[in-house]
Amino acid sequence: MNAIHYSEYNCEASGNFLTEASLAKQGFDLRVEQAQWSCSGTALIETGNSCLIRLMLPASVQSKPNCGSFARHGAHQFQPLGKLLFIPHRTEFHLRHDASKQKALVCLFDPSSLGALGSYRWNWKENVSEAMLDLQSGYLHASLQRLAEEVSNPGFASELQTECLLTSIALDLRREFIDVPVVAAVPLPDTEKLSPRQFNILRELLDTTSDEGHSLRHLAQACELPLRTLSSRCKNTTGMTLRQYAAQHRLRKAMALLADTRLLIKQVAYQAGFNNAAAFSAAFRKELGVTPEEFRHQRRR
Template structure:
């Protein structure tokens, strides 16, 4: 239930972790953890069946060397790596790409299932289609204060700690619900694609990047004329369908390039390009550098 898998592309970048304190019960697993990376690298973290919250403890945070801020992004989304905030949230069933520099700090890792907590058992906890880049840098004063109080309780348990933690987690879960699940319901309006249609298009493009060349095929899958699909897609996302397809292919290429064992030409074919030359040209136009230069930058290597 509470497994989090760290998959390192570069074994020499594997971090060292130690747990200073931990409280576990039905519905939650919380620990104060020290982490240290002696070299830069990229990892994939999978949040399985639990919500994952991380609070970096500022008083214990240190940097061993100036390198690059820790960055991350959700896999499969059209977004670049962004700097992570003090409070980070990963919904269950999500995959997160984490890029770290040379660093050493202490944090609280909180894994919990809101549906197991008695006061929240009757509430719908559907995180599907609610991924938001704001989850990587939660700026809610309420959430941060609650997380800090939770960390204090885990570090030094007191009277009725279990009850106190359940109360804190209940408030945290409700705040997350208000921020990310409730607004999703008001986004469905006339003149836009439904969440199911957007999800279907993403799945089709992920499975077959070359399909992006045919708006007609995508329109047939949504059971509407190509011109209508293009119009509704622009109303929903703010991007033309062709622009979105181009960005999707480049973002997928960025993810594949993190695996230094994969050849550039393999990346080009897997992202729907006919040859490495056209891939390099499209990548440079979108990112501002060649695929090889991007790979070296993410590995912390000077080109």
């Protein structure tokens, strides 16, 4: 895959970049990287065919945050960069930095090369937004933190773990910036929707719980809402009831796990949160029109 192209407007302001650890495979290239600038300057970053998502790590030393701007919104409309930022593929991004030192996890990835995601179109062009420069998502932050740990200290099946995390990250970014839900003509009061904190709790716990009946009750307790109220607010926020949203989340996780042919179908079912392989196959076929075995065979082909 193509690496990003970094070029300073003034070569005297060029930074020094040192890769501490890396993990790469077809479809992604992850690096824990040290970057140091001795003076202030402005640089152009071009992402080519790869998307870029970056998480600042604690060792960074900055008196104030760097700033950035997408070219389509004017190269001089800079805004402070958050700890977590995303730059879509084939995008020009202008970075303005001061003399500083930072440590970050830099992820270059191509969603169309991540297993089942190859069947989707990834057109970010009309959806580039300044919100990408300061992503406010506890779920994405936690996923990137796990990736940083995996790159620095690879464990069993690191490549599979990385691909599963990136698949989930790509889908969440798509939901936020490509498949934006249609807003109702009469907006619902904020009290009838999930708060950002409750929505993050919902997603993070769905990624870790298994027994559906227990997890729905557990989710309601974690969000400090009655189960019926949580389901209603989930529907006002996502267009789906809590049970529907949980089922879709598990199927998404299962699609990523099916990429590993070493896992039996019943193992995928259990890890995705289904009680047994029969329930998993029935839900999978109802949603996608094929069985998990057929889906895996199609992907291999």
